[in-house]
Amino acid sequence: MKVMFLGTGAGMPAKARNVTSIALQLLEERQTIWLFDCGEATQHQILHTSIKPRKIEKIFITHLHGDHIYGLPGLISSRSFLGGSNDTVTVYGPKGVEEFVQTSLLISKSHLTYNIQFVECTDGVLFEDEQFKVIAKKLDHGIDSYGYRVVEKDLPGALLIEKLKELPIRPGPIYQKIKNGEQVMLDDGTYINGQDFLGPSQKGRIITILGDTRYTTSSVELAKNADLLIHEATFAAGDESLASDYYHSTTKQAATIAKLADVKKLLLTHISSRYQTEDEIKQLEREAKSVFFNSEIAADFIEVDIPKNRH
Amino acid sequence: MKVMFLGTGAGMPAKARNVTSIALQLLEERQTIWLFDCGEATQHQILHTSIKPRKIEKIFITHLHGDHIYGLPGLISSRSFLGGSNDTVTVYGPKGVEEFVQTSLLISKSHLTYNIQFVECTDGVLFEDEQFKVIAKKLDHGIDSYGYRVVEKDLPGALLIEKLKELPIRPGPIYQKIKNGEQVMLDDGTYINGQDFLGPSQKGRIITILGDTRYTTSSVELAKNADLLIHEATFAAGDESLASDYYHSTTKQAATIAKLADVKKLLLTHISSRYQTEDEIKQLEREAKSVFFNSEIAADFIEVDIPKNRH
Numbered sequence: 093m094k095v096m097f098l099g100t101g102a103g104m105p106a107k108a109r110n111v112t113s114i115a116l117q118l119l120e121e122r123q124t125i126w127l128f129d130c131g132e133a134t135q136h137q138i139l140h141t142s143i144k145p146r147k148i149e150k151i152f153i154t155h156l157h158g159d160h161i162y163g164l165p166g167l168i169s170s171r172s173f174l175g176g177s178n179d180t181v182t183v184y185g186p187k188g189v190e191e192f193v194q195t196s197l198l199i200s201k202s203h204l205t206y207n208i209q210f211v212e213c214t215d216g217v218l219f220e221d222e223q224f225k226v227i228a229k230k231l232d233h234g235i236d237s238y239g240y241r242v243v244e245k246d247l248p249g250a251l252l253i254e255k256l257k258e259l260p261i262r263p264g265p266i267y268q269k270i271k272n273g274e275q276v277m278l279d280d281g282t283y284i285n286g287q288d289f290l291g292p293s294q295k296g297r298i299i300t301i302l303g304d305t306r307y308t309t310s311s312v313e314l315a316k317n318a319d320l321l322i323h324e325a326t327f328a329a330g331d332e333s334l335a336s337d338y339y340h341s342t343t344k345q346a347a348t349i350a351k352l353a354d355v356k357k358l359l360l361t362h363i364s365s366r367y368q369t370e371d372e373i374k375q376l377e378r379e380a381k382s383v384f385f386n387s388e389i390a391a392d393f394i395e396v397d398i399p400k401n402r403h
Numbered sequence: 404m405k406v407m408f409l410g411t412g413a414g415m416p417a418k419a420r421n422v423t424s425i426a427l428q429l430l431e432e433r434q435t436i437w438l439f440d441c442g443e444a445t446q447h448q449i450l451h452t453s454i455k456p457r458k459i460e461k462i463f464i465t466h467l468h469g470d471h472i473y474g475l476p477g478l479i480s481s482r483s484f485l486g487g488s489n490d491t492v493t494v495y496g497p498k499g500v501e502e503f504v505q506t507s508l509l510i511s512k513s514h515l516t517y518n519i520q521f522v523e524c525t526d527g528v529l530f531e532d533e534q535f536k537v538i539a540k541k542l543d544h545g546i547d548s549y550g551y552r553v554v555e556k557d558l559p560g561a562l563l564i565e566k567l568k569e570l571p572i573r574p575g576p577i578y579q580k581i582k583n584g585e586q587v588m589l590d591d592g593t594y595i596n597g598q599d600f601l602g603p604s605q606k607g608r609i610i611t612i613l614g615d616t617r618y619t620t621s622s623v624e625l626a627k628n629a630d631l632l633i634h635e636a637t638f639a640a641g642d643e644s645l646a647s648d649y650y651h652s653t654t655k656q657a658a659t660i661a662k663l664a665d666v667k668k669l670l671l672t673h674i675s676s677r678y679q680t681e682d683e684i685k686q687l688e689r690e691a692k693s694v695f696f697n698s699e700i701a702a703d704f705i706e707v708d709i710p711k712n713r714h
Contacts, residue, residue: 104481105447132477133444136416158511162477166443169469170415188510195506199499200469201546235512 093118093244093297093398095320097361097390098137099129102326102340103159106365109392110137111159114301114322114361116242117143122223124149127167128240128301128322134163135170141393145170146177150219152226153185154303155237161189165196172204180207184219184228186236187212213238229314231305234339238303239314244296248273252289259284295401300355304362306336307345315353319398322390323349324362329379343376347383358387359396404429404555404608404709406631408672408701409448410440413637413651414470417676420703421448422470425612425633425672427553428454433534435460438478439551439612439633445474446481452704456481457488461530463537464496465614466548472500476507483515491518495530495539497547498523524549540625542616545650549614550625555607559584563600570595606712611666615673617647618656626664630709633701634660635673640690654687658694669698670707 094117101109111131115138118124125147127134138145148171153161168181183189190210197204211218218240219226227241251271261278269276270286277283298318302311305324315321326340335342343360350358360380367373373389380387405428412420422442426449429435436458438445449456459482464472475494482492494500501521508515522529529551530537538552562582572589580587581597588594611626612633626632637651646653654671661669671691678684684700691698 104484105444105450105477107450110447132474133416133447136421136444136447139416139418156511158476158480158507158513161511162473162507163443165469166416166473173415192507192510196469196473196503199503200467200472202469 093121093299093400095299095322095359095396095398096141096143097359097392097394097396098134098141099131100361100363100390100392101159102324102362102364104365105131105133105159108368109363109365110134111162112362113137113163115141115143116299116301118224119147121244122149123147126242127151129154129160129303130163130167131159132162132166135167137392138167144176145174148181149179151181151183151185152240152301153183153189153213154239154301155233155235156186156188156192157235157304160303161185161192164189164193165200165202168193168204168208169197169200169202172202172206175205178206180209182209182211182219184211184226185213186238227314229310231303231310232308232339233304233306237305239305239311240301241314241318242299242301244298246296247294249291249293252291256289297398297401299398300353304340306339307341307349311349312352315349315355318353318355319401320357320359320396321350321353321355322359322361325360325376325380325389326362326364328367328376343379343387344383347380347387350384350387356386357396358384359390360387361390363389404432404610404711406610406633406670406707406709407452407454408670408703408705408707409445409452410442411672411674411701411703412470413635413673413675415676416442416444416470417679419679420674420676421445422473423673424448424474426452426454427610427612429535430458432555433460434458437553438462440465440471440614441474441478442470443473443477446478448703449478455487456485459492460490462492462494462496463551463612464494464500464524465550465612466544466546467497467499467503468546468615471614472496472503475500475504476511476513479504479515479519480508480511480513483513483517486516489517491520493520493522493530495522495537496524497549538625540621542614542621543619543650544615544617548616550616550622551612552625552629553610553612555609557607558605560602560604563602567600608709608712610709611664615651617650618652618660622660623664626660626666629664629666630712631668631670631707632661632664632666633670633672636671636687636691636700637673637675639678639687654690654698655694658691658698661695661698667697668707669695670701671698672701674700 098113099110113134114128300315323346329344409424410421424445609629634657640655
């Protein structure tokens with residue numbers, strides 16, 4: 093599980109930072125990629141990475157500002173043009189995403205080789221299967237802006253093969269039942285509990301990716317105990333009043349959310365182009381670190397590994 | 404008058420060539436820039452040039468395929484964000500451009516600081532003022548695709564100052580009348596003809612920029628005697644059947660249009676990403692040159708000067 097930043101700037105593209113997009117790479121877990129936001133030229137950024145558009149399974153849009161959605165029609169069309177996958181792509185986002193994409197595709201006469209479906213965002217569980225659960229919650233950005241909490245389900249412990257070999261059974265379908273932790277009857281009529289033949293379960297990871305927002309307690313709820321929190325930091329510390337006026341956050345506000353939520357790591361993105369030099373970026377990072385030490389300012393194309401939990 | 408290619412690829416962005424956009428820079432003539440097509444990331448390309456978005460006065464869209472329009476919402480919004488000009492921007496194009504742009508702006512809550520107006524393309528004179536005339540004509544691309552003939556009006560000859568000085572008049576408003584070629588009464592009641600005090604007029608230039616198209620005689624009409632013709636060449640010579648199937652042209656077909664129209668220079672664009680190496684591009688150029696010698700394959704960021712005519 094890795095996160096790749098495809099765009100870390102605010103409002104408009106700049107030479108150093110493109111507008112927002114984040115790829116959550118679940119290649120090991122489910123052979124797919126989930127995209128969070130899709131600013132203009134996200135598909136261009138992808139050309140410079142190893143990401144294959146056909147692997148994109150889900151696209152989560154935090155809010156409808158242009159710097160977060162204008163890359164959707166191009167990416168969606170090119171994914172079709174490139175071929176290779178007929179799997180459905182699901183786009184989650186506030187009301188309006190579907191109209192924007194469908195109007196763009198219709199007017200440009202773009203016909204997709206795969207199915208696309210849209211899920212309108214509301215507070216609560218947005219998606220759940222046996223591997224993952226995604227919880228959405230509205231933030232504070234003037235227009236509807238959502239944060240997403242991606243929860244990986246706990247992985248069952250590994251089968252204790254050596255211990256199993258002591259039982260009078262042969263490898264076969266019964267092993268799968270034991271692996272699932274089920275109760276199983278042996279040939280001699282006795283029962284064993286699968287759970288007794290499994291190592292400790294592996295705690296799933298939590299990644300929280302927030303849309304543009306002011307400082308809000310909703311962010312703390314979404315980020316509680318996350319392995320990684322991605323929060324915007326459009327302004328420097330001290331500009332809290334400006335941040336509030338424009339419905340954005342400062343470095344220190346974002347770091348305070350990370351601290352209150354007790355996350356493992358904070359990555360700051362949506363950096364205004366007013367901060368350009370290495371010194372300016374270092375200063376933003378120092379501000380965040382002064383509140384929450386494990387903070388980092390993201391840059392386009394940085395890749396962050398989210399290591400598996402031990403147990 | 405210069406042309407800058409902002410994107411010279413076909414269908415999808417590639418590392419070497421972005422999707423279509425061409426900037427006709429009329430800085431000397433009217434302090435403005437006219438854009439022809441606006442594929443995704445045109446505003447990103449502009450970041451690497453000296454073009455100022457606030458100078459963009461008109462945007463001509465040839466047709467509605469995504470690789471020619473998906474950059475419009477971003478460019479139009481950023482032009483507003485950057486400020487500096489409240490002048491109206493006019494977007495010309497086939498029916499559908501307005502809906503695409505307005506839907507995008509509306510859904511993303513983008514409010515412009517300038518006025519934007521849309522003119523639906525039809526065959527004939529699309530725009531005319533004292534300096535320029537733009538003629539549109541439908542080409543052959545399956546969906547409505549237009550070619551644009553930009554005609555600069557002839558410039559009046561320079562005022563023959565030395566000859567004027569022989570007359571019993573003083574410099575003043577009367578000079579302007581003479582410069583306009585008007586008949587003027589002198590203090591002694593005699594008349595002079597302004598035309599007699601002007602050098603030879605300067606022939607205006609003609610630039611023809613065509614949308615995606617099959618080989619069609621409409622292109623010859625639009626390009627007749629042009630100083631510069633910009634024509635697509637999606638396929639290599641020999642692939643005429645393929646080109647026809649996909650409503651595109653080959654290098655030799657484009658060069659044949661240039662030859663029949665008796666243009667001064669041909670620039671080929673919309674180059675498929677199947678042609679990547681220098682050798683492959685040289686080969687495309689040789690094919691075109693074998694039919695029309697003054698042919699060149701465009702590349703992203705090349706700038707072509709269109710010199711003034713002598714008289």
